[in-house]
Amino acid sequence: MKTQAEFEDFVHNGHLHYVPHVSLDCAIFGYHEQQLKLLLIKHKAINGWCLPGGYIKRTEKLVEAANRNVKERTGIDNLFLQQFKTFGDPDRARLAEFDEEVWFKATGLRITKDSWLIDQTISIGFYAITDFSKTVLQTDIMTTKCAWFDINELPKLEFDHDEMVKEALHTMRVQLYHYPIGYNMLPEKFTLTEIHALYETLSGKKLDVSNFPKKLMALGLLKKLDEKRSIGPHRSPHLYIFDKEKYEAALKNGVVLS
Amino acid sequence: MKTQAEFEDFVHNGHLHYVPHVSLDCAIFGYHEQQLKLLLIKHKAINGWCLPGGYIKRTEKLVEAANRNVKERTGIDNLFLQQFKTFGDPDRARLAEFDEEVWFKATGLRITKDSWLIDQTISIGFYAITDFSKTVLQTDIMTTKCAWFDINELPKLEFDHDEMVKEALHTMRVQLYHYPIGYNMLPEKFTLTEIHALYETLSGKKLDVSNFPKKLMALGLLKKLDEKRSIGPHRSPHLYIFDKEKYEAALKNGVVLS
DNA sequence: AATTATTTAGTAAAAATTACTAAATAATAG
DNA sequence: CTATTATTTAGTAATTTTTACTAAATAATT
Numbered sequence: 001m002k003t004q005a006e007f008e009d010f011v012h013n014g015h016l017h018y019v020p021h022v023s024l025d026c027a028i029f030g031y032h033e034q035q036l037k038l039l040l041i042k043h044k045a046i047n048g049w050c051l052p053g054g055y056i057k058r059t060e061k062l063v064e065a066a067n068r069n070v071k072e073r074t075g076i077d078n079l080f081l082q083q084f085k086t087f088g089d090p091d092r093a094r095l096a097e098f099d100e101e102v103w104f105k106a107t108g109l110r111i112t113k114d115s116w117l118i119d120q121t122i123s124i125g126f127y128a129i130t131d132f133s134k135t136v137l138q139t140d141i142m143t144t145k146c147a148w149f150d151i152n153e154l155p156k157l158e159f160d161h162d163e164m165v166k167e168a169l170h171t172m173r174v175q176l177y178h179y180p181i182g183y184n185m186l187p188e189k190f191t192l193t194e195i196h197a198l199y200e201t202l203s204g205k206k207l208d209v210s211n212f213p214k215k216l217m218a219l220g221l222l223k224k225l226d227e228k229r230s231i232g233p234h235r236s237p238h239l240y241i242f243d244k245e246k247y248e249a250a251l252k253n254g255v256v257l258s
Numbered sequence: 259m260k261t262q263a264e265f266e267d268f269v270h271n272g273h274l275h276y277v278p279h280v281s282l283d284c285a286i287f288g289y290h291e292q293q294l295k296l297l298l299i300k301h302k303a304i305n306g307w308c309l310p311g312g313y314i315k316r317t318e319k320l321v322e323a324a325n326r327n328v329k330e331r332t333g334i335d336n337l338f339l340q341q342f343k344t345f346g347d348p349d350r351a352r353l354a355e356f357d358e359e360v361w362f363k364a365t366g367l368r369i370t371k372d373s374w375l376i377d378q379t380i381s382i383g384f385y386a387i388t389d390f391s392k393t394v395l396q397t398d399i400m401t402t403k404c405a406w407f408d409i410n411e412l413p414k415l416e417f418d419h420d421e422m423v424k425e426a427l428h429t430m431r432v433q434l435y436h437y438p439i440g441y442n443m444l445p446e447k448f449t450l451t452e453i454h455a456l457y458e459t460l461s462g463k464k465l466d467v468s469n470f471p472k473k474l475m476a477l478g479l480l481k482k483l484d485e486k487r488s489i490g491p492h493r494s495p496h497l498y499i500f501d502k503e504k505y506e507a508a509l510k511n512g513v514v515l516s
Numbered sequence: 517a518a519t520t521a522t523t524t525a526g527t528a529a530a531a532a533t534t535a536c537t538a539a540a541t542a543a544t545a546g
Numbered sequence: 547c548t549a550t551t552a553t554t555t556a557g558t559a560a561t562t563t564t565t566a567c568t569a570a571a572t573a574a575t576t
Contacts, residue, residue, distance in 0.1 A: 466533095466534070466535080468534095468535090468536085469533075469534065469535085473533095486542095488542080488543075489542090489543090490542085490543055490544080491542065491543035491544045491545090492541070492542065492543075493540060493541035493542060494541070494542060494543090516532085516533080
């Protein structure tokens with residue numbers, strides 16, 4: 001949504017193209033060099049920070065809608081995307097606080113309380129993980145800011161988004177041991193130390209420097225290359241790639257890592 | 259919903275009391291004497307079997323709405339209830355097949371395609387487990403049948419409910435090892451053999467007759483009583499009860515069983 | 517050529533799991 | 547009243563998995 005005309009059409013006719021009363025919110029985790037960040041945005045008409053989110057087109061599957069949202073924000077397609085919980089407490093959005101004047105000042109549009117936008121909304125939470133250094137953050141006509149925050153220095157979020165982040169992080173950390181991860185977060189060729197660091201950062205735990213890479217290898221998803229990486233005056237580590245086929249199969253059937 | 263008048267009000271004014279476009283469906287698992295069953299219903303205007311479900315009141319939290327639904331069907335309150343997934347494929351309900359005449363014959367009401375009921379709906383899936391021998395099944399004005407089916411002899415279900423059952427069963431079997439279960443499924447006082455059989459049936463696996471009860475005990479949720487149960491010409495097993503406090507704590511914080 | 521920090525193979529110790537054995541038991545049959 | 551019986555349950559041995567630790571291999575730099 002880039003132009004004011006598009007936005008006006010969205011406000012007045014959105015209920016014809018989107019499913020009313022239902023939205024989705026995305027906790028997009030970003031990893032890079034042992035840092036874990038979260039993508040947050042600011043809406044024009046809302047003071048604080050929020051998770052990026054949006055509505056679901058009437059022609060879309062849920063995961064397609066989530067993918068569209070993530071792509072619009074980060075420029076990256078086909079991330080690992082997982083539903084983690086649906087949120088529907090009647091007071092979750094505190095829309096009673098909706099102020100017509102604030103909206104008008106922010107958007108230049110008069111939206112009344114009977115608009116399809118101003119009604120109770122149940123929101124489906126998804127999480128995604130990507131390499132934040134590869135993303136190109138995008139704002140749109142309704143968004144003033146869009147930025148990465150360190151996971152340990154998050155501001156207080158609007159609505160129930162604090163709880164969403166808590167749940168998303170929890171689900172991500174559980175699923176870390178039941179799905180293969182790495183695509184989009186590592187270079188195509190990587191060392192065991194690099195993927196080890198990725199798991200340490202995402203899980204928030206120290207993982208044994210010798211044993212954990214062995215466990216990773218035992219999953220059978222990694223292929224050892226003949227190439228090595230030069231890292232200075234030390235033994236050069238081997239490079240690995242994912243065995244695409246086995247990785248895809250593991251995404252479907254799950255894996256068990258301890 | 260028991261009277262035609264209530265039903266008419268629901269059809270014409272339901273959108274004022276319920277959140278439109280969103281429903282929930284419940285996979286209610288029933289256990290008794292090593293049998294695992296699933297509760298299914300038949301709607302007046304739909305030919306095949308479905309999961310019981312309904313709409314969410316604008317004043318309700320999601321889990322409250324699910325609880326109301328389960329209680330209305332089984333007569334049992336406060337079951338262990340878990341969200342497992344939200345379903346929103348645009349073609350999930352195939353409502354294009356809606357036939358005004360069929361509806362009129364079944365309900366005595368003329369519902370047109372612009373009714374709030376006849377529009378794309380996203381559905382939140384919950385599962386519950388109870389002792390099916392303790393339930394009192396209820397139909398209402400829209401439901402012609404309500405019955406328990408053996409989990410291995412399920413009929414083909416309407417809409418996407420086959421997939422819902424598959425996902426619910428999968429989530430239930432994973433969560434079996436991360437939440438305490440037993441309340442509502444066992445008598446207040448039970449033997450280790452009885453709870454062992456419960457876990458075998460729910461998980462669908464054989465669990466070692468000597469080791470598994472030891473693992474259960476190791477969770478620290480069971481209190482051994484001085485009483486025993488008479489079971490014929492054999493050694494009498496001890497009776498156990500749940501330590502309510504520890505059980506509640508485990509529901510909140512989770513447990514790990516292998 | 518020596519130094520260096522890291523990778524990585526290997527193994528020993530500890531813990532957890534699984535498999536198995538057998539004693540304890542209490543109603544029933546004879 | 548005793549032998550029989552099938553089940554419960556304590557105990558332990560065998561196996562596997564996990565964790566902790568050691569040290570060799572390595573390659574750019576000094």
